Each structure stands twice: as structure tokens, then as C-alpha cells.
Amino acid sequence: MQYRKVQVIGGRGEGPDRFRAELQSVAVDSRGRIYAAGDSEIKVFDAAGAIARRWSTAKPPLAVAPAADGSVYVGEAGQIEIFSNGRLIDTWRNAQLLGRVTAIRFTEESVLAGDASDRAIRRLDRHGKLLNTIGKDNPVNGLLIPNGVVDLGVDGRGVIHAANPGKHRVEQYAADGRLLGHIGRFNGTDPAGFTGCCNPTNVAVGECLYTAEKAGPRVKAYDFSGRLLAVIAGDAFDANCKNMSIAVDARRRLYVADTVKLAILVFEEVAG
Amino acid sequence: MSADMTRRGLLGNAARGAVLLTLGGGTGFLVRKAHGQVVWQVDVTRCLNSRLGEVTGDGCRLCTSECVVGLSAVRAVNEYSKCGRCSICPAYFDITSAVDEHGLPSEKLCPRDAVTRTPIGKVDPEDPANNYYEYAIDEEKCDGCGRCAMRCKEPLGLGAITLRVRYDRCLNCNKCAISRACPQNAFIQLPIEQALQAQEVKRSGS
Amino acid sequence: MNAGPQGGAGFPACRRNRHAGRPAALALLLALFTSLVLSVSRAPAQAIPYQRQVQTAPQPDTIGGGYKTPEVQRARPRQYWLQVLDVVLLAVAMCVTVWIVLKRRNRKWVVVTAAGSLAYFGFYREGCICPIGSIQNVTVALTDPGYSIPIVVTATFVLPLAVALFFGRAFCGGVCPLGAIQELVVLKPIRTPRRLDRALGLLKYVYLGLAILFAVKPALARDFLICRFDPFVGLFRREGAPHMLMLGGAFLVGGMFIGRPYCRYLCPYGALLSWCSRLAYRGVTVTPDKELDCGLCAGACPYGAIEEMRTVRWDCLYCARCYAFCPRDGQLARAKAPLVRLPGATS
Numbered sequence: 001m002q003y004r005k006v007q008v009i010g011g012r013g014e015g016p017d018r019f020r021a022e023l024q025s026v027a028v029d030s031r032g033r034i035y036a037a038g039d040s041e042i043k044v045f046d047a048a049g050a051i052a053r054r055w056s057t058a059k060p061p062l063a064v065a066p067a068a069d070g071s072v073y074v075g076e077a078g079q080i081e082i083f084s085n086g087r088l089i090d091t092w093r094n095a096q097l098l099g100r101v102t103a104i105r106f107t108e109e110s111v112l113a114g115d116a117s118d119r120a121i122r123r124l125d126r127h128g129k130l131l132n133t134i135g136k137d138n139p140v141n142g143l144l145i146p147n148g149v150v151d152l153g154v155d156g157r158g159v160i161h162a163a164n165p166g167k168h169r170v171e172q173y174a175a176d177g178r179l180l181g182h183i184g185r186f187n188g189t190d191p192a193g194f195t196g197c198c199n200p201t202n203v204a205v206g207e208c209l210y211t212a213e214k215a216g217p218r219v220k221a222y223d224f225s226g227r228l229l230a231v232i233a234g235d236a237f238d239a240n241c242k243n244m245s246i247a248v249d250a251r252r253r254l255y256v257a258d259t260v261k262l263a264i265l266v267f268e269e270v271a272g
Numbered sequence: 273m274s275a276d277m278t279r280r281g282l283l284g285n286a287a288r289g290a291v292l293l294t295l296g297g298g299t300g301f302l303v304r305k306a307h308g309q310v311v312w313q314v315d316v317t318r319c320l321n322s323r324l325g326e327v328t329g330d331g332c333r334l335c336t337s338e339c340v341v342g343l344s345a346v347r348a349v350n351e352y353s354k355c356g357r358c359s360i361c362p363a364y365f366d367i368t369s370a371v372d373e374h375g376l377p378s379e380k381l382c383p384r385d386a387v388t389r390t391p392i393g394k395v396d397p398e399d400p401a402n403n404y405y406e407y408a409i410d411e412e413k414c415d416g417c418g419r420c421a422m423r424c425k426e427p428l429g430l431g432a433i434t435l436r437v438r439y440d441r442c443l444n445c446n447k448c449a450i451s452r453a454c455p456q457n458a459f460i461q462l463p464i465e466q467a468l469q470a471q472e473v474k475r476s477g478s
Numbered sequence: 479m480n481a482g483p484q485g486g487a488g489f490p491a492c493r494r495n496r497h498a499g500r501p502a503a504l505a506l507l508l509a510l511f512t513s514l515v516l517s518v519s520r521a522p523a524q525a526i527p528y529q530r531q532v533q534t535a536p537q538p539d540t541i542g543g544g545y546k547t548p549e550v551q552r553a554r555p556r557q558y559w560l561q562v563l564d565v566v567l568l569a570v571a572m573c574v575t576v577w578i579v580l581k582r583r584n585r586k587w588v589v590v591t592a593a594g595s596l597a598y599f600g601f602y603r604e605g606c607i608c609p610i611g612s613i614q615n616v617t618v619a620l621t622d623p624g625y626s627i628p629i630v631v632t633a634t635f636v637l638p639l640a641v642a643l644f645f646g647r648a649f650c651g652g653v654c655p656l657g658a659i660q661e662l663v664v665l666k667p668i669r670t671p672r673r674l675d676r677a678l679g680l681l682k683y684v685y686l687g688l689a690i691l692f693a694v695k696p697a698l699a700r701d702f703l704i705c706r707f708d709p710f711v712g713l714f715r716r717e718g719a720p721h722m723l724m725l726g727g728a729f730l731v732g733g734m735f736i737g738r739p740y741c742r743y744l745c746p747y748g749a750l751l752s753w754c755s756r757l758a759y760r761g762v763t764v765t766p767d768k769e770l771d772c773g774l775c776a777g778a779c780p781y782g783a784i785e786e787m788r789t790v791r792w793d794c795l796y797c798a799r800c801y802a803f804c805p806r807d808g809q810l811a812r813a814k815a816p817l818v819r820l821p822g823a824t825s
Binding site for chain 3: 284287288291292295298299301302303305306307308309311340341342349350351352353354355356357392393394395404406408411430432438439440441442443444445446447457464468470
Binding site for chain 3: 145
């Protein structure tokens with residue numbers, strides 16, 4: 001499987017479709033609109049890459065996730081804000097449970113929020129009430145996160161795939177918090193392994209599992225048994241990229257946030 | 273004992289008085305202007321081993337070779353509160369070396385074996401990868417070569433290890449020999465309290 | 479030989495009383511200076527608080543198991559009171575040298591003081607900070623508004639000059655480690671011809687000029703020549719670049735046959751001290767009415783500081799060899815009558 005860069009959205013600059021200082025998270029909804037969290041606002045781009053809408057958030061946003069009903073959940077430090085049509089409709093505040101929300105995903109009945117300051121995944125119901133915590137102290141030290149980002153993905157069967165960079169793995173959890181297994185291991189020289197001190201930093205789940213790494217930045221695709229399918233490597237990203245957020249849409253296009261150039265790179269699968 | 277004597281004595285006294293006044297005036301000026309000690313320190317925003325963007329090979333070793341003190345006065349220092357305490361630390365291991373049967377790289381990075389690795393916190397007896405580790409640098413062995421600082425800096429690491437000048441070893445030369453040789457002009461003079469504080473490397477991305 | 483009128487009887491009496499008060503005045507001055515320096519010192523801080531964005535790295539409660547983040551050692555430099563102590567010892571050593579040479583007229587104790595200074599200021603403090611190099615620091619501090627030096631450095635520069643102004647080059651005799659190391663290797667000094675001596679002596683002014691010239695340059699171009707080309711610092715540190723160690727060795731070997739070559743021909747601070755000691759109130763003297771014209775003192779002086787049976791005040795390096803060789807010295811040391819300085823006889 002090979003990937004080819006087809007589009008660059010955003011970039012560093014002062015315009016409405018540009019980012020000034022940060023690009024933290026990227027997400028895509030079922031209609032192909034791209035949501036980007038950066039600076040102090042959420043930007044929505046249409047499929048062609050033009051800016052469709054933007055609104056500012058109370059605190060610098062760390063995660064963005066569009067829900068099926070059209071509302072947009074934004075993770076920040078200490079809270080999750082929920083917007084609809086650009087207007088704030090709800091805020092879930094909890095400094096202990098939602099200390100630094102760096103990823104939000106949805107299952108059928110719950111909202112999963114990755115809390116990087118406590119290194120855990122919170123499973124909340126649709127009203128913001130905590131159902132259970134996943135990944136903490138599991139088995140002994142839980143998610144080893146040195147770089148301040150907890151990222152996760154949910155596959156079609158409801159299994160939660162969480163990046164555990166300190167152990168160089170992607171771990172699978174059930175919704176009630178049981179550890180089901182893991183894939184990946186440290187291997188500096190083998191492209192199928194993860195390099196450096198803490199990789200993979202980010203994950204996304206579509207039809208296969210996508211991981212993002214830093215220091216030798218690359219994005220890889222694995223199948224759910226851990227077999228390497230594709231690598232997007234090297235010069236596609238700036239060498240100093242770190243914590244690149246990934247999103248994948250229904251057409252299997254990959255959206256990767258380049259955190260140095262402050263642009264969203266769009267990759268398409270090519271036959272071969 | 274005549275006018276001759278007293279005149280010469282007077283002239284002598286006058287000359288001495290004049291020189292004393294000059295010395296006193298200069299001293300007064302300098303004392304009013306004086307401040308505490310100024311020392312040399314590494315500017316991590318310029319040092320090749322600490323600043324972003326330089327990932328070439330072994331980094332710069334001039335701090336080791338240029339210092340007039342036998343074993344350089346520069347040391348790699350680990351800011352513990354910034355350290356990720358990762359199991360596989362790129363400053364401890366040579367992560368490009370082959371992986372051994374425990375899943376760890378087989379070779380260590382420091383040529384003088386100055387970095388030590390100890391498990392801390394809640395230790396998992398079954399899975400060594402499931403632990404936090406403390407990395408300490410022995411200052412008797414470290415010579416400030418900067419390899420570990422190069423590997424620890426972002427994006428590969430968290431930038432917890434930087435090269436710092438140690439004032440129990442530094443002679444505080446008027447013109448530091450390392451500052452003369454440094455290609456990045458990364459040696460600056462700072463008041464002692466400022467020089468002892470940890471410096472931040474500003475990151476351009478998130 | 480004895481030129482000029484003789485001193486009268488009444489005159490020495492006044493002098494005697496003033497001499498009694500001189501050491502006390504010096505001690506008082508020293509005490510005042512020390513208290514000034516100490517009062518302006520800043521006590522070193524014990525804890526250095528710093529803010530850090532600690533969200534990313536794991537915290538002790540995350541790590542668990544009773545773990546506490548260890549303290550990062552902040553290696554502090556030498557404590558301030560020790561730097562003040564160095565200045566105090568400098569002043570004390572100079573006072574001691576003045577007393578030994580002018581009052582006790584004893585060469586043996588001068589050698590002991592010089593050896594002690596070599597041990598402390600030379601090998602223990604490794605020759606740093608020294609008044610010779612401080613010329614550059616003072617020059618920069620006077621000319622660059624953004625640069626200032628601690629009080630101890632100013633004191634190190636000024637004190638030997640102040641002493642030279644009253645008593646001559648006591649610093650050179652018993653305190654300066656560079657001088658002391660050369661002093662201790664003098665073996666068979668030759669008499670350099672006067673013209674050559676004078677010509678070579680001009681080199682110190684060239685060196686002084688160059689040192690000041692390079693010190694007044696802007697910060698990045700500034701060069702501290704005296705520190706860089708100090709031939710003895712490599713020996714004091716017991717390590718250094720091979721060419722500097724060999725240069726130091728060469729100066730010592732040369733110093734066995736030419737007395738104190740660095741001091742006489744190169745030392746830029748010696749240039750300043752020689753100007754001050756020209757105006758000295760007292761110094762090493764050859765007493766005209768007691769001398770025998772034997773010439774032993776002039777023969778003993780390796781530095782050419784006795785001409786026509788009188789000391790050349792600005793060349794005298796306070797080694798007290800002239801006193802050691804004087805056949806009358808025993809009498810003079812015990813003499814109650816103070817030395818008389820005749821106007822025409824001294825320079």
C-alpha cells in the first residue's frame with residue numbers, strides 16, 4: 001500500500017485559513033469537512049481546503065472531534081466545550097478528570113476523552129458524567145506518556161486502541177477498561193517497530209490502524225493484528241514535527257497535522 | 273632642613289595625594305558600578321547540542337576540547353522535573369544499535385559510561401518496559417561531550433539534558449576559551465543567580 | 479658621595495612619633511576597607527526557585543511508589559567570603575613584607591613570605607585573580623558602561639598600588655606569585671648592561687599598551703592578553719597547552735641567570751607599580767651616612783636597583799638581598815635611630 005500527498009491545507013500565516021502558532025489536533029467528519037484545533041480557535045475547512053467556518057474557544061484547544069449529530073466537541077485544559085453551528089452549547093468542567101484533554105472519540109453510547117495530565121482515558125456518558133477510567137494502573141503503570149499527548153481510536157467493534165509511547169505499543173482496551181492486548185514493539189532499525197524514546201505519539205483508527213511517530217517523523221498503517229501495511233516517511237513532514245495528530249475519513253484519506261509548518265497534509269492511497 | 277626639604281616633602285605629599293585621589297576616585301566609581309559575580313554559561317537556544325533543528329551525527333564537542341581545565345568544566349545536567357523517565361532513553365542507549373533479547377538496545381551511548389539507569393516508582397516485576405526509570409549523570413565521569421544532550425533534545429526527547437557550566441570546576445576566565453571557539457556564540461556571561469537557573473529552549477511547533 | 483645637607487637632630491624626633499602611628503593607621507585603613515567590601519557583599523541564595531511547565535513530564539504522584547523528584551545540583555562557585563579573604567590575605571601579606579623588609583631588614587623572612595604567597599596565591603588559587611590581569615578588567619569597567627567588576631577585583635587592583643605609593647613595590651617582593659616563583663630560581667644572575675636594561679624595560683609599556691588596547695574593544699572582539707599569555711599560569715594549574723608550559727619553563731630557566739625577567743621587562747602591572755613607587759614615602763634605602771662604600775649591596779642586587787650606592791626606587795623589587803649582604807646590617811637593624819632620607823640622595 002502506498003500513499004501520495006494530494007493536498008496541503010492551512011499553513012503558517014495570519015490569514016483566516018492560516019495558523020499563527022499552534023496546530024494541535026485535526027479531525028474529519030462524515031461529510032468530509034476538516035476540523036483543525038490550533039491557536040485559540042477551531043477552523044473548519046471544506047473538502048476543497050477553503051475555510052468554511054471558524055470560532056474561538058475559551059482556552060487553547062487541544063483536541064477536536066465532530067459528533068454524529070453535528071456538534072463539535074473541543075478538548076481543552078480542564079474542560080470540554082461543545083459547540084453547535086459555532087455556538088457554545090455546553091461545557092464540561094473537571095480539573096481532576098479532564099486535566100488536559102488531548103483526544104476525544106465517540107462510541108455508540110459514550111464519549112472517550114484522553115486526559116494527558118493523569119495519563120488515562122475517561123469514558124463519559126453523553127451528559128458528561130464519568131462512567132469509568134481506562135488505562136490507568138493497567139497493569140501497574142498504565143499509559144506511559146512523556147510527551148503530553150494521550151491519543152486513541154475506536155474501531156468498528158468498540159475496541160479502544162490507545163497509544164502507549166513509553167512502551168512503544170498500541171494497546172487494545174475494552175470499554176470497561178480491560179486490557180485486551182497490544183501490538184508493536186521497540187525496534188530502532190526495523191520500520192515495523194517504533195523508534196526513539198516514546199513512539200507512537202498519535203493513533204487513528206479507520207479500516208486499519210494508523211500511527212504517527214516523531215524524530216524521524218512518519219505515519220504508518222498497520223492491520224489490527226500488527227502487520228505493517230504502509231509507511232509515509234521522511235521528507236513528507238518537517239523533521240522537527242512532534243505529536244502529529246491524524247484523522248482518517250470514509251474514503252481512506254489520511255489527514256496529518258504537520259506541527260512545524262502548521263499545515264494539514266492530505267494523503268491518498270494509491271494502488272500498488 | 274630648609275625650604276628645599278619642606279618644598280620637596282610638600283611636592284612629594286602633593287603628588288602622592290593626587291595619585292591617591294585618582295585611585296580613590298576610580299575605586300569609588302567602580303565600587304558604585306559594581307555588582308555580584310558574572311559567570312559563563314551555555315545559552316541553550318544557540319548551543320548546537322540543545323537547540324532545535326540540528327540532528328547531525330555526534331553533535332558539537334568543543335566544550336570538551338577547548339576548556340582550559342583538565343576535564344572540562346562543562347557537564348551534561350539532567351533537569352529531573354522535565355525528564356520523561358522513559359524505559360528506552362535515547363541519551364542512555366544508542367537507539368540505532370541492535371535490539372537484544374530483552375527488547376532493549378544493546379549498546380549504551382555515553383563513551384565514558386557516565387549515565388546510570390535505575391527503575392523508580394511502582395516497579396512492575398514482570399515487564400521491565402512497564403516502568404519509569406531515573407537517569408542520573410555522574411559528574412566525575414562526564415566530560416561535557418554533549419552526545420546525550422543531542423539525543424535528549426526535542427523532538428526525539430524532551431530536552432531535559434542540557435550542557436551547563438559547573439562553577440565548582442569553572443575558573444571563570446575573563447575570556448572563556450570555549451566562548452572563543454564556539455561556532456554559535458553560545459557562551460554568554462550572566463549574573464550567577466541567572467546562570468544557575470535552568471533555561472528553556474523555545475519550540476517553534478506545538 | 480654624601481650629597482646634600484644632613485638631617486638635623488630635631489627632625490628625626492618628629493619622624494619617630496609618626497612612624498609609631500603608621501602601622502596602626504594602616505591597620506585601621508585595612509579594617510575600614512574590609513568592612514566596606516563585606517557590607518556590600520550579597521549573601522548567596524540557598525534555594526533557586528524556577529517555574530517549569532511540568533505538564534508533559536511525569537510527576538511524582540504519577541510515578542508513585544513514594545518517589546520524589548531529586549534535586550538538580552546547582553554547582554555554586556567559590557563563596558564570596560573566601561574571595562574577600564583572598565583580598566585580606568593580599569593586604570596582610572603586603573603589610574608583612576613591608577614590615578619585614580623595612581623594619582626587620584631580614585631576607586630570610588622575605589623568602590618565607592614569598593614562598594607562602596607562591597603556595598597560596600600561586601598553586602592553591604592557581605594565580606587567579608591577580609592584580610596584573612585586573613588591569614584589563616579595570617580598563618573595561620572604566621570604558622564600557624555595560625561591564626562592571628566585583629569589588630574584590632577593584633581591591634585586588636588598587637591595594638598593591640596604594641602600598642607602592644607609600645612603601646614601594648612590596649607586592650613584587652613578597653606577594654606576587656609570578657614574582658615569587660622567579661625569585662626562588664635566581665641562581666647566578668648576570669648584570670645586564672644598563673642600556674639594554676633600559677631598552678628591554680620599555681617592553682612592559684608596549685605590553686601594557688597592547689593589553690589596554692585589546693581590552694577596550696567591543697565585547698566579542700575583546701581579548702584579555704595578559705591572561706592568555708601568562709607564562710606561569712600553566713605551571714600553577716599543573717596543566718595546560720604544551721607551548722605555554724614550555725614558555726613558563728623557559729622563563730624559569732632564563733630566570734636562573736637573568737633575575738626575574740618577566741618582572742623587569744614584561745610585567746605591565748610592574749609599569750604601574752614603578753610609577754607609584756617613585757612617589758613612595760619610604761622604601762628600601764641605602765643609608766648614606768652609615769654606608770661603607772663597599773659596594774656589596776650593589777653587587778648583591780640582581781635587578782640592577784642600586785646605582786651609585788643609592789637605591790633606584792622604581793626598580794627595587796623588595797628582595798632585601800642588599801640588607802642581607804650589608805656588613806653593617808646587623809648594626810642597622812638594631813639601630814634605634816630611624817633611617818634618614820636625604821633629598822638629593824634619593825630618586
